Amino acid sequence: xxxxxxxxxxxxxxxxxxxxxxxxxxxxxxxxxxxxxxxxxxxxxxxxxxxxxxxxxxxxxxxxxxxxxxxxxxxxxxxxxxxxxxxxxxxxxxxxxxxxxxxxxxxxxxxxxxxxxxxxxxxxxxxxxxxxxxxxxxxxxxxxxxxxxxxxxxxxxxxxxxxxxxxxxxxxxxxxxxxxxxxxxxxxxxxxxxxxxxxxxxxxxxxxxxxxxxxxxxxxxxxxxxxxxxxxxxxxxxxxxxxxxxxxxxxxxxxxxxxxxxxxxxxxxxxxxxxxxxxxxxxxxxxxxxxxxxxxxxxxxxxxxxxxxxxxxxxxxxxxxxxxxxxxxxxxxxxxxxxxxxxx
Numbered sequence: 112x113x114x115x116x117x118x119x120x121x122x123x124x125x126x127x128x129x130x131x132x133x134x135x136x137x138x139x140x141x142x143x144x145x146x147x148x149x150x151x152x153x154x155x156x157x158x159x160x161x162x163x164x165x166x167x168x169x170x171x172x173x174x175x176x177x178x179x180x181x182x183x184x185x186x187x188x189x190x191x192x193x194x195x196x197x198x199x200x201x202x203x204x205x206x207x208x209x210x211x212x213x214x215x216x217x218x219x220x221x222x223x224x225x226x227x228x229x230x231x232x233x234x235x236x237x238x239x240x241x242x243x244x245x246x247x248x249x250x251x252x253x254x255x256x257x258x259x260x261x262x263x264x265x266x267x268x269x270x271x272x273x274x275x276x277x278x279x280x281x282x283x284x285x286x287x288x289x290x291x292x293x294x295x296x297x298x299x300x301x302x303x304x305x306x307x308x309x310x311x312x313x314x315x316x317x318x319x320x321x322x323x324x325x326x327x328x329x330x331x332x333x334x335x336x337x338x339x340x341x342x343x344x345x346x347x348x349x350x351x352x353x354x355x356x357x358x359x360x361x362x363x364x365x366x367x368x369x370x371x372x373x374x375x376x377x378x379x380x381x382x383x384x385x386x387x388x389x390x391x392x393x394x395x396x397x398x399x400x401x402x403x404x405x406x407x408x409x410x411x412x413x414x415x416x417x418x419x420x421x422x423x424x425x426x427x428x429x430x431x432x433x434x435x436x437x438x439x440x441x442x443x444x445x446x447x448x449x450x451x452x453x454x455x
């Protein structure tokens with residue numbers, strides 16, 4: 112009786128049992144399939160990560176190599192441009208430097224003790240209205256003694272008991288009038304004054320400068336030409352080494368059908384940019400050194416050399432652009448025309 116009651120309940124279960132078992136078997140197979148795919152996906156992901164990491168390492172190494180090459184190009188060209196800019200600035204201002212040096216050679220007029228102050232005042236006024244005189248300084252015997260004591264390192268007045276020096280005028284002439292013939296005439300006029308004890312100046316130095324001005328200009332021109340030639344060679348070699356590292360890329364571009372202009376264009380633009388950047392760096396360095404020299408060593412009249420500084424910086428920029436353009440174009444053309452065997 113009980114079996115008759117439970118049979119309607121068990122019968123559907125017996126009917127669906129194989130399907131349920133099959134369902135769970137399929138589910139297990141599907142899960143196993145997904146697990147296998149998951150493992151394969153993980154392995155594929157690992158392989159891709161390894162592949163892309165190698166690509167990244169290679170590309171980063173290549174980028175670092177390119178950066179180091181460009182950095183060396185910039186440093187090399189900057190140094191060369193700085194040297195040629197320095198020499199150009201000196202050559203342009205050679206005459207100004209000589210004239211400035213001539214204007215610092217004094218004619219010293221020593222004044223007798225107990226001189227008439229009225230005569231000295233009249234003498235100073237005559238110096239002021241004289242157009243050949245750039246400036247003059249009055250140095251008292253006390254100031255002269257203090258300066259001499261500092262130079263020799265001891266107080267000679269205590270040793271002698273008196274000051275043997277004289278009051279004096281240091282007279283500086285304009286550069287056009289610094290010659291022995293003109294100064295000798297003025298010296299004779301100064302000696303005729305009743306209050307003048309003695310007049311001295313460095314005649315041999317003035318004669319030496321005036322005789323060698325032309326020689327100095329000629330040598331500066333010769334040395335400048337040689338230095339310019341050396342600079343062109345150094346910049347050309349620097350660019351040649353930079354292009355050499357890309358010789359295989361140049362040949363590859365040619366083999367796939369690129370024209371000469373298409374191949375040369377990126378190299379020319381890149382090296383012109385590097386040349387301009389190098390010119391800017393060398394110009395900043397040159398101006399910085401001029402200010403440093405002005406602050407620590409000797410006074411530089413920037414108003415006088417302003418024009419020559421601009422000419423020098425423009426010359427540096429022009430040289431860098433011209434050499435970069437022609438050197439890159441010629442060197443790249445050589446690699447385009449070369450056989451593949453010669454590139455290895």
